[in-house]
Amino acid sequence: MSENALKVLYRLRNAGYEAYLVGGCVRDQLLGREPKDFDVATDAHPEQVRELFRNCRLIGRRFRLAHVRFRDEIIEVATFRGVASPPDEVEEEDDEAASDVSETTRVTDDNVYGTIEEDALRRDFTVNALYYNIEDFSVVDYAGGMADLKDGMLRLIGDPEQRYREDPVRMLRAVRFAAKLGFRIHPDSEAPIFELAPLLADIPPARLFEEVLKLFQGGCALETYEQLRHYGLFAYLFPQTEESLEHEEGGFPLTFVARALRNTDERVNGGLPVTPAFLFAALLWEPLRERSALLQANGSPRMEALQRASDEVIGEQIQSIAFPRRFSVQAREIWSLQPRLEERRPKQIRSLLDHPRFRAAYDFLVLRSEAGEGGEEAADWWTRYQESDETGRGSMAGEEGENARGRRGRKPRRRRKGGEVRPEGETAADTAAAGTDEPVELASENGEGAAPGESTAPGEGASSEGEGGKRRRRRRRGRRGGRRPSSETPQHDPA
Ligand code: ATP
Ligand code: MG
Numbered sequence: 001m002s003e004n005a006l007k008v009l010y011r012l013r014n015a016g017y018e019a020y021l022v023g024g025c026v027r028d029q030l031l032g033r034e035p036k037d038f039d040v041a042t043d044a045h046p047e048q049v050r051e052l053f054r055n056c057r058l059i060g061r062r063f064r065l066a067h068v069r070f071r072d073e074i075i076e077v078a079t080f081r082g083v084a085s086p087p088d089e090v091e092e093e094d095d096e097a098a099s100d101v102s103e104t105t106r107v108t109d110d111n112v113y114g115t116i117e118e119d120a121l122r123r124d125f126t127v128n129a130l131y132y133n134i135e136d137f138s139v140v141d142y143a144g145g146m147a148d149l150k151d152g153m154l155r156l157i158g159d160p161e162q163r164y165r166e167d168p169v170r171m172l173r174a175v176r177f178a179a180k181l182g183f184r185i186h187p188d189s190e191a192p193i194f195e196l197a198p199l200l201a202d203i204p205p206a207r208l209f210e211e212v213l214k215l216f217q218g219g220c221a222l223e224t225y226e227q228l229r230h231y232g233l234f235a236y237l238f239p240q241t242e243e244s245l246e247h248e249e250g251g252f253p254l255t256f257v258a259r260a261l262r263n264t265d266e267r268v269n270g271g272l273p274v275t276p277a278f279l280f281a282a283l284l285w286e287p288l289r290e291r292s293a294l295l296q297a298n299g300s301p302r303m304e305a306l307q308r309a310s311d312e313v314i315g316e317q318i319q320s321i322a323f324p325r326r327f328s329v330q331a332r333e334i335w336s337l338q339p340r341l342e343e344r345r346p347k348q349i350r351s352l353l354d355h356p357r358f359r360a361a362y363d364f365l366v367l368r369s370e371a372g373e374g375g376e377e378a379a380d381w382w383t384r385y386q387e388s389d390e391t392g393r394g395s396m397a398g399e400e401g402e403n404a405r406g407r408r409g410r411k412p413r414r415r416r417k418g419g420e421v422r423p424e425g426e427t428a429a430d431t432a433a434a435g436t437d438e439p440v441e442l443a444s445e446n447g448e449g450a451a452p453g454e455s456t457a458p459g460e461g462a463s464s465e466g467e468g469g470k471r472r473r474r475r476r477r478g479r480r481g482g483r484r485p486s487s488e489t490p491q492h493d494p495a
Helices: 003-014 024-030 046-052 116-121 145-151 160-166 169-181 187-202 205-216 221-230 239-247 252-269 276-283 285-297 302-317 325-343 346-354 358-370 376-387 390-408 428-434 466-480
Strands: 019-022 039-042 056-059 065-070 073-079 130-133 138-141
Touching: 003 019, 003 039, 003 046, 003 065, 003 073, 019 024, 024 130, 024 145, 046 056, 046 065, 046 073, 130 145, 138 145, 160 169, 160 187, 169 187, 169 205, 169 221, 205 221, 205 276, 221 252, 239 285, 239 302, 252 276, 252 285, 252 358, 276 285, 276 325, 276 358, 285 302, 302 325, 325 346, 325 358, 325 376, 346 358, 346 376, 346 390, 358 376, 376 390
Parallel strands: 039 073
Antiparallel strands: 019 039, 019 130, 056 065, 065 073, 130 138
């Protein structure tokens, strides 16, 4: 139980107001789970709440809420709402994703306060409408939530169709809670979802971004994803991914996305950091690969195809979900690092390792290789490289220079057009493949990426390594007995 939540409750009660814990914290505590955050419901109006707490800010342009801030926790205090009050909105006023809060809800009445009973009935699920009274440890239940909690049943309050139409995000919340709590969605609450899923198209992309993070970064991403697909909701979140999955069901992409989500779950549940950049990079990887391959088939050089495909895939994705730029830039870096990690050009190894997105890109490469997409040898190599000391790294890089020459055909050093000497380890074949004499640049912080045609297309790297590579891989496997699971690998950069 949160000390801070208790302080808030007692101060409100001592000032003569009604105050209860409500929502997920009550539900989770009754289920013996650790609550994510603590919400308080009260009959005090937001301004009255502010008078009681120095550390209090009022947020929300449509429906005012009080945030009482403590060092490491915010307790959200909401005044009982009447039936006509707007559904919850994107509430983080300073979040760039929530830049247009005023358009995030459909119901337009502001600050319609009500009684506790009205407040209970405007909530989404019965199990989310339980109020806990700290004075006598009683639970106030106007919606039949206790019985549903015992039955493991998720049931919308009121007429399901009407409640979904009022706020279609409730369909996503149904799936999220069902997956997280292991509850069944009541048949009456479940039935309308299949038909009403298209209503998600009207939800502002900023709100959907917030919801997607809750769906996929809550520790049950894989289960949630499967249910979202079952109910036809996933297609309205990631339309391009859904399309890829549809025509390759059972094949590679399904494994890759599923693996990426399982990996995210392992990290979240193990207390490791996760970033939306990695999540989106993984979810959009298959559409990206397809688009990039198409562009290449139409004559674009590989790296240029990858960059253009990234623009197009992200451009299309942000029509449904606002994917803030600071994350999309990172997702693009993770993508554009894939062919470079596979290539391991001796001159680039150091700067690849120092790249701010190296860890995320390496984890991504490991996942790809585990999904059978290729890149196994490179993933293996980078794992060993990171484990090696300076001497080991030096000889690995040297060996890689040799291998690279072996792979590409040994060619004498030659003068470039501009007169400068070709960098060591780079051969004429590289330049020919690149179709350019531009110096090679690494992906930069601004996500601009490298010179066009510089490297292999995503997913192609290991398959083009030839027999020598395959032999080396067999040798290494035998020596090392396989690679570490990616959950043990270095971490992604925190968001
Ligand atoms: P968790 O925080 O564990 O994800 P939660 O149930 O606390 O789950 P919140 O989003 O924190 O979910 O919302 C707090 C409470 O506000 C919910 O329990 C529910 O009673 C109410 N609520 C939130 N969103 C909606 C909505 N879209 N429609 C109706 N009620 C909602
Ligand atoms: Mg909550």
